[in-house]
Amino acid sequence: xxxxxxxxxxxxxxxELLEQIEQGLLDLENNPEDGETVAQVxxxxxxxxxxxxxxxxxxxxxxxxxxxxxxDRVRKGRATATPKLIGAVLAALDHMRALAERPDxxxxxxxxxxxxxxxxMEDDGENTPTQPPSKTWRIKFTLPSDSFVNGxxxxxxxxxxxxxxxxxxKAVADDVPELPALVPTECHLAWDVRLTTAHPRSAIEEVxxxxxxxxxxxxxxxxxxxxxxxxxxxxxxxxxxxxxKDANQPAEKFETRHTMAGETVRVPASRLDELLDQVGELMIxxxxxxxxxxxxxxxxxxxxxxxxxxLASELRDxxxxxxxxxxxxxxxxxxxxxxxxxxxxxxxxxxITEGETTELDKTVIxxxxxxxxxxxxxxxxxxLETPEERRAAGKPETGRVxxxxxxxxxxxxxxxxxxxxxxxxxxxxAKAEENGLIAPGAVLSDSEINQLIFQPGFxxxxxxxxxxxxxVGMDVVKRTIEGLRGAIEMTSKPGAGSCVNLRIPxxxxxxxxxxxxxxxxxxxxxxxxxxxxxELSTEQDERSIGxxxxxxxxxxxPFLRLRELFATGTAPxxxxxxxxxxxxxxxxGLVVDQILGHHQTVIKPLSCxxxxxxxxxxxxxxxxxxxxxxxxVMHLVxxxxxxxxxxxxxx
Amino acid sequence: MTGExxxxxxxxxxxxxxxxxxxxxxxxIEAGLVREILDRIPETVVPGASAMVGxxxxxxxxxxxxxxxxxxxxxxxxxxxxxxxxxxxxxxxxGEATLVGLKADKVHEVTVxxxxxxxxxxxxxxxxxxxxIRCLAKRSGDFIVVPELERIFATGRSTDTSAFTQH
Numbered sequence: 001x002x003x004x005x006x007x008x009x010x011x012x013x014x015x016e017l018l019e020q021i022e023q024g025l026l027d028l029e030n031n032p033e034d035g036e037t038v039a040q041v042x043x044x045x046x047x048x049x050x051x052x053x054x055x056x057x058x059x060x061x062x063x064x065x066x067x068x069x070x071x072d073r074v075r076k077g078r079a080t081a082t083p084k085l086i087g088a089v090l091a092a093l094d095h096m097r098a099l100a101e102r103p104d105x106x107x108x109x110x111x112x113x114x115x116x117x118x119x120x121m122e123d124d125g126e127n128t129p130t131q132p133p134s135k136t137w138r139i140k141f142t143l144p145s146d147s148f149v150n151g152x153x154x155x156x157x158x159x160x161x162x163x164x165x166x167x168x169x170k171a172v173a174d175d176v177p178e179l180p181a182l183v184p185t186e187c188h189l190a191w192d193v194r195l196t197t198a199h200p201r202s203a204i205e206e207v208x209x210x211x212x213x214x215x216x217x218x219x220x221x222x223x224x225x226x227x228x229x230x231x232x233x234x235x236x237x238x239x240x241x242x243x244x245k246d247a248n249q250p251a252e253k254f255e256t257r258h259t260m261a262g263e264t265v266r267v268p269a270s271r272l273d274e275l276l277d278q279v280g281e282l283m284i285x286x287x288x289x290x291x292x293x294x295x296x297x298x299x300x301x302x303x304x305x306x307x308x309x310x311l312a313s314e315l316r317d318x319x320x321x322x323x324x325x326x327x328x329x330x331x332x333x334x335x336x337x338x339x340x341x342x343x344x345x346x347x348x349x350x351x352i353t354e355g356e357t358t359e360l361d362k363t364v365i366x367x368x369x370x371x372x373x374x375x376x377x378x379x380x381x382x383x384l385e386t387p388e389e390r391r392a393a394g395k396p397e398t399g400r401v402x403x404x405x406x407x408x409x410x411x412x413x414x415x416x417x418x419x420x421x422x423x424x425x426x427x428x429x430a431k432a433e434e435n436g437l438i439a440p441g442a443v444l445s446d447s448e449i450n451q452l453i454f455q456p457g458f459x460x461x462x463x464x465x466x467x468x469x470x471x472v473g474m475d476v477v478k479r480t481i482e483g484l485r486g487a488i489e490m491t492s493k494p495g496a497g498s499c500v501n502l503r504i505p506x507x508x509x510x511x512x513x514x515x516x517x518x519x520x521x522x523x524x525x526x527x528x529x530x531x532x533x534x535e536l537s538t539e540q541d542e543r544s545i546g547x548x549x550x551x552x553x554x555x556x557x558p559f560l561r562l563r564e565l566f567a568t569g570t571a572p573x574x575x576x577x578x579x580x581x582x583x584x585x586x587x588x589g590l591v592v593d594q595i596l597g598h599h600q601t602v603i604k605p606l607s608c609x610x611x612x613x614x615x616x617x618x619x620x621x622x623x624x625x626x627x628x629x630x631x632x633v634m635h636l637v638x639x640x641x642x643x644x645x646x647x648x649x650x651x
Numbered sequence: 652m653t654g655e656x657x658x659x660x661x662x663x664x665x666x667x668x669x670x671x672x673x674x675x676x677x678x679x680i681e682a683g684l685v686r687e688i689l690d691r692i693p694e695t696v697v698p699g700a701s702a703m704v705g706x707x708x709x710x711x712x713x714x715x716x717x718x719x720x721x722x723x724x725x726x727x728x729x730x731x732x733x734x735x736x737x738x739x740x741x742x743x744x745x746g747e748a749t750l751v752g753l754k755a756d757k758v759h760e761v762t763v764x765x766x767x768x769x770x771x772x773x774x775x776x777x778x779x780x781x782x783x784i785r786c787l788a789k790r791s792g793d794f795i796v797v798p799e800l801e802r803i804f805a806t807g808r809s810t811d812t813s814a815f816t817q818h
Contacts (some may be wrong), residue, residue, distance in 0.1 A: 566698035604714040609704040619714040627695040
């Protein structure tokens with residue numbers, strides 16, 4: 001097993017902290033009085049500073065320190081979280097991110113940011129409440145004997161205490177053993193500090209935040225306290241906190257702060273992928289076993305095979321479940337995006353997220369980030385109108401962008417909805433005609449016009465921005481979604497807004513498939529796309545020569561003879577079947593020779609040699625060890641649609 | 652193998668290769684690329700793929716493309732005889748290590764070629780594409796063809812490049 005790189009650990013941790021800070025700041029923007037959130041942000045900043053210094057990210061630590069100071073004031077009620085302050089710290093976050101990536105990142109930018117931060121703090125200075133009266137605290141603490149080994153530096157702790165106010169430090173050497181018994185790498189000293197400070201008790205506790213679990217700490221207030229009710233409550237707390245004298249028993253008061261650890265395990269994604277591969281292999285071996293067991297009359301073997309089948313599919317399900325992460329991870333990132341977009345465009349944007357607990361495969365979530373950024377940017381930048389325009393149109397000044405996720409069967413539907421001006425179809429049309437995407441004057445339905453913006457030729461930047469506002473990189477979005485075996489659809493009402501739906505399969509790796517035979521080859525059709533199977537009778541077949549449509553309950557469905565498409569060169573079976581597959585609203589029938597049954601399909605990607613063959617989305621290994629190709633239904637439906645269009649054009 | 656490899660040759664001008672037959676001609680590929688030699692196993696044809704890399708096989712639970720170099724050298728497609736084998740090699744494609752199977756009519760041995768006895772393919776008088784051949788190595792009165800695999804595979808990929816623009 002590889003040794004974990006501490007730098008890597010720090011990077012991951014710092015990313016999380018930065019995200020936490022960012023979320024907290026954005027929450028504060030809506031609710032500046034929320035003391036809990038302020039404390040959260042402060043703690044995260046403090047931790048970031050601490051671990052940054054520990055791993056040698058000095059620049060990060062000292063930079064973070066300034067933000068921490070600013071938030072410390074807010075936390076102590078000496079300043080409020082004004083939008084200006086929040087803005088300044090948000091801007092600083094990006095710099096911190098850079099510093100966490102590369103400790104030597106240039107810091108010119110940093111100076112400007114700090115100046116902004118100071119400015120924000122000073123502006124706020126006027127409503128600074130009066131300095132609370134100083135109190136004198138008596139702090140006694142003992143560190144565990146192995147604390148040097150763990151990297152705790154008592155001097156740093158003492159320095160931090162000194163920074164809080166006037167401190168008088170005494171070392172207690174009572175426990176230092178005789179010289180022969182002295183282990184120099186152990187900490188034998190205890191400290192007794194008298195600290196006079198205006199900071200509250202929590203500030204003192206904050207100093208020990210990293211070591212609080214292992215140490216004994218008592219904080220007592222000395223005499224001069226004013227007899228307020230608050231103080232009574234505080235002293236009560238002090239007593240509660242100081243009672244556990246035993247070194248192994250941390251003060252209860254701090255436990256809530258540490259409950260987050262221990263509930264989750266961090267595992268590198270690559271290890272999960274490996275595990276998934278192995279589960280995939282197991283599924284293949286299992287289906288082989290099933291086949292072998294099917295040919296014997298040995299009931300013992302059969303029952304074991306059944307048992308293994310059940311276990312394997314359970315294992316597969318839990319494996320899938322392990323890889324699922326809530327989509328909130330992804331949605332969280334966009335709040336910042338909206339914040340920045342609102343600032344840059346001068347629009348008022350309300351951002352609503354729904355269904356954040358919906359879960360998706362981790363790899364899928366990562367690959368969704370870019371397309372969603374595109375879509376949200378489009379919505380906010382081009383879809384929404386300016387406050388004036390909105391007022392003129394009789395709409396509330398604040399525009400709304402909604403990001404929602406919900407599960408529908410084996411798919412997750414993610415929608416980006418805005419209540420902006422919608423697509424201007426006339427201009428889309430004009431542009432498409434200009435680009436030669438459609439013939440001038442062609443009859444197109446509204447949805448067909450909406451689909452035009454996903455055409456590759458339809459994008460390229462500034463022109464589009466003037467045109468209808470949409471289409472910047474939409475073809476890229478579409479390609480990414482299709483790469484995930486998903487689909488994209490768009491609806492729009494002029495003046496009322498647009499909605500883009502992304503339909504994404506729950507997982508990339510294992511699907512339920514329908515195994516069919518075409519000529520001598522076996523193919524898998526993803527079961528989630530299959531609507532029904534019907535027989536293609538001989539007379540129907542003969543009648544349909546020259547036309548490739550099938551009447552299915554009064555609807556015309558185009559069909560494709562896979563035998564011809566794959567050029568198998570074999571004669572058709574006597575009883576051909578049609579598997580009707582669909583993507584959303586479009587259907588196509590696939591003519592196959594035989595339907596072989598249901599197959600748990602572990603998807604193996606095709607190598608670069610076959611990446612260009614778009615009839616297939618992957619391959620899988622069957623029970624007998626041979627390889628079967630997985631049909632790309634999306635592509636086949638498109639082929640069927642083209643066929644239909646050609647036919648319509650001919651009529 | 653030791654030393655810096657330049658085009659397969661080590662410092663001392665040797666190249667360790669695996670030799671095999673295609674249509675009566677002897678070919679050689681760098682032994683370091685070879686992962687395994689398999690008996691011919693059932694293959695799955697990929698409709699629409701180029702004839703050079705037209706099928707897939709199951710190699711220890713992985714689906715790998717199966718290339719037929721016969722096509723690159725204008726031979727008839729590889730038949731299946733008792734001597735037919737699949738040589739599984741690992742090469743870099745688009746910066747990723749990729750396993751590819753090669754169809755061989757017969758596999759001979761691992762041997763060492765001398766650079767001194769090798770020459771580049773003549774420009775004229777050859778029925779094969781010159782850029783498909785890295786060199787011809789003379790050995791006991793005959794010669795061994797060392798194919799330029801990267802070049803061959805580059806043409807083996809479908810001419811449709813639309814799928815590659817995504818990356």
